[in-house]
Amino acid sequence: MxxxxxxxxxxxxxxxxxxxxxxxxxxxxxxxxxxxxxxxxxxxxxxxxxxxxxxxxxxxxxxxxxxxxxxxxxxxxxxxxxxxxxxxxxxxxxxxxxxxxxxxxxxxxxxxxxxxxxxxxxxxxxxxxxxxxxxxxxxxxxxxxxxxxxxxxxxxxxxxxxxxxxxxxxxxxxxxxxxxxxxxxxxxxxxxxxxxxxxxxxxxxxxxxxxxxxxxxxxxxxxxxxxxxxxxxxxxxxxxxxxxxxxxxxxxxxxxxxxxxxxxRTLDLPAPETLLANPDAPLPERADRRHALLSALVAHVLADGTVDSWERAWAVIGRVARSTPDVAATSARTLAAHRPTGATPPTTVLELAPILRAAGLLP
The missing domain is CATH 3.40.50.300 (P-loop containing nucleotide triphosphate hydrolases)
Known part of the structure; x- marks a missing residue:
């Protein structure tokens, strides 16, 4: 070109x-x-x-x-x-x-x-x-x-x-x-x-x-x-x-x-749509890249506004929280605060509570 x-x-x-x-x-x-x-x-x-x-x-x-x-x-x-x-x-x-x-x-x-x-x-x-x-x-x-x-x-x-x-x-x-x-x-x-x-x-x-x-x-x-x-x-x-x-x-x-x-370019992050379709897709190792990934994912979900995408996003946040709870905390709070009508919190939300509490991110 x-x-x-x-x-x-x-x-x-x-x-x-x-x-x-x-x-x-x-x-x-x-x-x-x-x-x-x-x-x-x-x-x-x-x-x-x-x-x-x-x-x-x-x-x-x-x-x-x-x-x-x-x-x-x-x-x-x-x-x-x-x-x-x-x-x-x-x-x-x-x-x-x-x-x-x-x-x-x-x-x-x-x-x-x-x-x-x-x-x-x-x-x-x-x-x-x-x-x-x-x-x-x-x-x-x-x-x-x-x-x-x-x-x-x-x-x-x-x-x-x-x-x-x-x-x-x-x-x-x-x-x-x-x-x-x-x-x-x-x-x-x-x-x-x-x-x-x-x-x-x-x-x-x-x-x-x-x-x-x-x-x-x-x-x-x-x-x-x-x-x-x-x-x-x-x-x-x-x-x-x-x-x-x-x-x-x-x-x-x-x-x-x-x-x-x-x-x-160095982030090389999967698209939010890809993660929602396959929550088990590989995640970046670096904390800053995971932070950027979750920020983009949550922004996409909030703009999408559907129950399905909101529920699917918790699976990705849960995976990040198990190894780097401090990275997942902000995205988890934002997602929880924007629960769409009719959405049922998945079991992932309950699993996250002890991890975030132990990290001092929940009362």
Whole structure:
């Protein structure tokens, strides 16, 4: 897979997961045509908005006095998306938007709010930008806006262009469009990212100290949540490792992103679904890996919400508790506190009590 193909797939996966994404690339390299082709592939109408020719009121709404108060009227492009009920909002030439316009975009990108209109949650957001030095009257992105986006670097080669001239530049390669991850998959991915941050708490927040760093992905609780959703989306679509890496690094930056990827790779944990189907599957030996495994398992079960998965999870927790009760304690308490209606505690729960009590984890 070429770097161009990797970014195309990462872009499609991010859009499927409804993550706001930004394509960085040199002028004239096909970013806009790629986004338009992706919208066509996914069956999403595209509304293109260029920041350099817009005012802050085009995003914050134009104040209109009414009998019942002031209404911040949304622009026509937002009304069209709201009327359609779905679509792709394409913020083109983002680095040509001055800081005042970027500030007005914040609620649009994060909350889908334009003036007093809230766009449907099914509206996706994609942006494209040239590096500020190559943009006409270019501006660095503000840190708050950059932290709301997954940043992907768009590169093209002569081979890519030659093939496009021959076959066209459509984003559809014949494969089925990617799908969004399930809530259970997102919950399990968040648990794994949470365990990584438990090991490396200093990476939770690293506010940029320069305009150049501020304009790209950087770690914060918000961007780590996006990274977890991206991880779940990549795994749900069986994406290659370079695609998942591009998404994680695009959310939290290179340093934090690659460290998280390395940690996740060395975990080599079975999926929660695999453990629930086969509670006797091999378990990792290291305590930190077992902790991450149980955190992901419990998060998956709580998101799933079924009686069957809740009861099956106790078998796995019981196995861990017999050798490392301190690792099992937190997961056991969380699972017990979220017992679904109609669930019968298995005998494993009773077996765990003496072990946890002896470890000083129960009264």
């Amino acid at each position: 070429t770097s161009n193909q990797t970014v195309r797939e990462a872009l499609a996966v991010a859009v499927a997961a409804n993550l706001p994404v930004l394509l960085w690339g040199d002028p004239g390299t096909g970013k806009t045509s790629t986004v338009l082709a992706l919208g066509e592939r996914l069956g999403l109408p595209v509304e293109a908005v260029v920041g350099s020719i817009r005012e802050p009121s085009d995003f914050a709404g134009l104040p209109v006095v009414r009998a019942d108060g002031t209404w911040f009227a949304p622009p026509r492009w937002a009304e069209r998306l709201a009327t359609t009920g779905t679509g792709l909002l394409f913020l083109d030439e983002l680095t040509t938007a001055p800081p005042a316009v970027q500030a007005a975009m914040l609620r649009v990108v994060l909350e889908r709010t334009v003036g007093d209109l809230t766009l449907p949650t099914t509206v996706r957001i994609v942006a494209a930008a040239n590096p500020p030095g190559l943009a006409a009257d270019g501006w660095e992105l503000t840190a708050p806006l950059a932290n709301r986006l997954v940043h992907l670097t768009w590169e093209v080669s002569a081979a890519d262009i030659a093939e496009g001239f021959t076959r066209g530049f459509a984003a559809d390669d014949g494969s089925p469009p990617p799908t969004a991850p399930t809530p259970a998959q997102v919950a399990a991915a968040k648990a794994r990212i949470g365990e990584f941050l438990r090991v490396r708490p200093e990476l939770l927040l690293d506010v940029p100290d320069s305009p150049e760093r501020a304009g790209r992905g950087w770690p914060s609780p918000r961007s780590w949540a996006m990274a977890a959703t991206a991880l779940a989306a990549g795994e749900a679509n069986a994406s290659d490792e370079p695609v998942i890496a591009a998404l994680l690094v695009g959310a939290v930056g290179e340093g934090a992103g690659y460290e998280a990827l390395t940690w996740l």
